[in-house]
Amino acid sequence: MKMKILKTLIVVCLLSxxxxxxxxxxxxxxxxxxILWIIAEDLSPFMGCYGDSINSGHTPIxxxxxxxxxxxxxxxxTAPVCSAARSALIxxxxxxxxxxxxxxxSRYTNGEIVPEALRILLPDGIKTIPELMKDAGYFTFNSGKxxxxxxxxxxxxxxxxxxxxxxxxxNGWQGNFAKDYMTVDNYVWNSRPDKSQPWFGQVQIMGGKxxxxxxxxxxxLAINDVPLPPYFPNIPSQRIAWTEHxxxxxxxxxxxxxxxxxxxxxxxxxxxxxxxxSDHGSNSSLRHKQFCYEGGMHVPLIxxxxxxxxxxxxxxxxLVSLLDISATTLAMGxxxxxxxxxxxxxxxxxxxxxxxxxxxxxxxxxxxxxxRTVVSKDFxxxxxxxxxxxxxxxxxxxxxxxxxxxxxxHKEGKLTAYQELHxxxxxxxxxxxxxxxxxxxxxxxxxxKSHLKILETHRKALQDWIKKTDDQGQYPEASxxxxxxxxxxxxxxxxxxxxxxxxxxxxxxx
Numbered sequence: 001m002k003m004k005i006l007k008t009l010i011v012v013c014l015l016s017x018x019x020x021x022x023x024x025x026x027x028x029x030x031x032x033x034x035i036l037w038i039i040a041e042d043l044s045p046f047m048g049c050y051g052d053s054i055n056s057g058h059t060p061i062x063x064x065x066x067x068x069x070x071x072x073x074x075x076x077x078t079a080p081v082c083s084a085a086r087s088a089l090i091x092x093x094x095x096x097x098x099x100x101x102x103x104x105x106s107r108y109t110n111g112e113i114v115p116e117a118l119r120i121l122l123p124d125g126i127k128t129i130p131e132l133m134k135d136a137g138y139f140t141f142n143s144g145k146x147x148x149x150x151x152x153x154x155x156x157x158x159x160x161x162x163x164x165x166x167x168x169x170x171n172g173w174q175g176n177f178a179k180d181y182m183t184v185d186n187y188v189w190n191s192r193p194d195k196s197q198p199w200f201g202q203v204q205i206m207g208g209k210x211x212x213x214x215x216x217x218x219x220x221l222a223i224n225d226v227p228l229p230p231y232f233p234n235i236p237s238q239r240i241a242w243t244e245h246x247x248x249x250x251x252x253x254x255x256x257x258x259x260x261x262x263x264x265x266x267x268x269x270x271x272x273x274x275x276x277x278s279d280h281g282s283n284s285s286l287r288h289k290q291f292c293y294e295g296g297m298h299v300p301l302i303x304x305x306x307x308x309x310x311x312x313x314x315x316x317x318x319l320v321s322l323l324d325i326s327a328t329t330l331a332m333g334x335x336x337x338x339x340x341x342x343x344x345x346x347x348x349x350x351x352x353x354x355x356x357x358x359x360x361x362x363x364x365x366x367x368x369x370x371x372r373t374v375v376s377k378d379f380x381x382x383x384x385x386x387x388x389x390x391x392x393x394x395x396x397x398x399x400x401x402x403x404x405x406x407x408x409x410h411k412e413g414k415l416t417a418y419q420e421l422h423x424x425x426x427x428x429x430x431x432x433x434x435x436x437x438x439x440x441x442x443x444x445x446x447x448x449k450s451h452l453k454i455l456e457t458h459r460k461a462l463q464d465w466i467k468k469t470d471d472q473g474q475y476p477e478a479s480x481x482x483x484x485x486x487x488x489x490x491x492x493x494x495x496x497x498x499x500x501x502x503x504x505x506x507x508x509x510x
Contacts, residue, residue: 032137032198033307034189034272035329038259039144040207041082042283045300046249054226054246058219059253061260062302065276069304070314072346076357076375077280077322080289080296081364083147085279085322090128090148090157092326092341095360096471098123100149102363105481107149107488117480119151126340129326130157133200136335141188144204160188187262198271200333205255208283212244214251221246229440231287233409233419237401238285245284273305273332275325286402286423287391290364292373292382293441297359301325307332309347318353319375320346356461362473365396366489368501370473372466374458380441381458382431391423394498418442432458483507 046052047059049066050073078088079095087100095101099120106120122128130140134157141160189199205211212220223239226246232238256276263269278299282288288295301320303310323343330337331345344351361371370385397403409415410424422442432448432455433441445451466474486507489495 031271032334033305033332034198034268035133035138035200035332036259036263036272036274037202037325037329038205038256038274038276039202040205040211040252040276040278040300041209042280042289043207043211043248043252043278043300044245044282044288044295044298045278046246047253047300049302050300052249054221055249058250061253061257062276062300065256065260065274065304066302068312069274069302070310070316072301072303072316072318072320074317075277075299075301075320075322076297076359077278077299078359080280080291080359080361082145082279083149084360084362086145086147087149088342089279089322089326090130090146091122091126092129092323092330092338092343093126094323094342094358094469095149096362096473097342097469098126098150099472101360101473102149102477102481103365104485104488105149105363105477106151107484114151118484120149122150122152123340125338127338128152128157129329130200132330132335132338133333134159136333137198138333139189139192139194139197139199141191141199141201143188144202160191187259187266189263189268190266198333200329203259205252205259207252207278208245208248208281208289210248211251211255212247214254215247216250216254219250221250230416231419231422231440231442232285233406233415235405235409237405241284241402245282248284270306273303273307273310275329276300276302276304277322277325279322286397286406290361290367290395291391292359292361292371294375294380294435294439296361297373297375303328303346316346319357319377320354321357356458356465358462358465360471360473363477363485366485366495366500366504367393367395368477368503369393372462372471372473374462374465375435376458378434378436379454379458380431380433380435381455381462382433383459383462384427384429384431387427387429389427389501390425391427394495394500396494398494398498430455430459479506483510 046055047062048056049063049071077085079085081103083103084095084101088095091098106114106118134140140158142158146154187203188201192199221243223236223243226243228234228238228242232242260269263272280289281296281298287293290296299322321343324346325343327337327341327343328346331348337345356374356376359373361369363369369389372383374381392403392406406423410420428444428446430446432445432451433443434445446455482503486504
């Protein structure tokens with residue numbers, strides 16, 4: 001009898017143990033992954049994994065992230081400037097559709113509350129990606145800047161930081177960093193009360209802006225180590241700026257290592273899917289940031305982590321938009337994609353490669369412009385809506401040596417014919433470039449009869465998109481927003497001493 005009871009107990013224990021193991025396995029399978037966006041500011045993909053010969057072997061951490069994950073060779077920003085691109089990314093909707101296309105709109109002067117008349121509100125029914133992730137049970141944070149061109153309550157988007165941590169007037173402003181969460185040893189995932197709760201977060205590295213200072217000892221490039229593209233004059237200020245960006249890539253590699261090391265030390269790496277990308281291209285050089293050539297639009301994108309759809313070592317050459325990051329994040333978090341989302345789940349069963357990806361540039365700081373671009377497999381098309389305004393019209397970089405020296409050479413007549421026309425002449429209304437034959441995009445094929453059909457195809461793609469999405473850039477910016485921009489800049493020397501756009505003349509005597 002005792003033997004029977006003993007056998008029964010053994011069987012029960014074994015079944016219980018098997019059940020526990022099965023449950024743990026099931027829990028592991030159904031456990032939602034953490035999702036981390038590592039967002040580099042202003043960083044073009046001058047990296048070994050992107051075939052860059054100068055930085056080959058000098059971006060080992062990013063290269064390994066790519067070789068162990070999925071590398072996207074043709075990823076593009078929605079705008080070549082941060083606030084417009086980030087406004088699209090955080091909503092999953094093109095900035096020109098929701099009226100957030102003008103850089104630093106829905107803003108006011110430093111520290112003042114944004115008046116109601118200046119507030120750009122998201123259309124009804126549109127929730128941000130962090131809000132949707134919170135609804136799905138995620139802890140959310142942004143250990144970096146928001147810089148969104150719409151009015152919002154930051155505490156609704158992110159779990160970290162109380163209303164007292166942020167000035168009311170700084171809603172959406174650059175530099176909206178959560179207190180105490182950017183320290184070396186405490187990233188925000190550690191601050192969630194329930195350590196079993198999945199998290200979705202953003203960690204920012206300074207990329208093209210400041211990461212050059214982190215270059216490993218003995219690896220810093222000198223100004224003569226990197227050849228200049230032909231659209232720049234060969235002068236020290238241009239060489240310094242151009243080389244700085246190659247060094248920034250090397251420094252960003254160091255910053256990414258630090259983040260990965262912290263994830264591992266905190267026991268978070270195993271269950272975290274990492275998206276590494278930049279908001280747009282190079283900040284250091286002209287013609288990249290704020291312009292719609294490859295240098296401003298083409299960005300790195302790597303997705304890494306343990307997930308059934310992520311095949312280590314995969315390289316994707318299809319055209320993707322940063323809007324696809326928004327959609328893919330929701331899908332990986334178990335969120336059904338809302339109908340307003342513009343992007344696609346990059347790993348979904350219904351994913352369809354795009355023939356074209358659209359990009360847009362509108363007002364940047366106080367510089368009023370409107371440029372639209374369409375990139376395809378082999379070509380980039382650009383439409384300039386203010387061709388009479390030269391490339392080097394008054395802008396926020398006017399006090400920098402790269403601009404001052406450029407203008408000095410212009411006055412002295414020392415630029416090449418191409419540089420003179422491109423930077424100071426009347427811009428063509430349309431530009432078309434063969435990206436394979438002309439990677440620097442200096443040979444405009446828009447007037448070449450042999451490329452007429454290609455031009456018309458890209459032109460129609462843009463026209464159809466403008467009509468379908470009701471591109472808000474086709475309408476003049478509200479006077480009250482322009483007045484706020486004028487007030488923000490009117491006392492700064494670079495604005496007062498420049499021939500700024502005529503739209504501001506109406507405010508000069510007010």
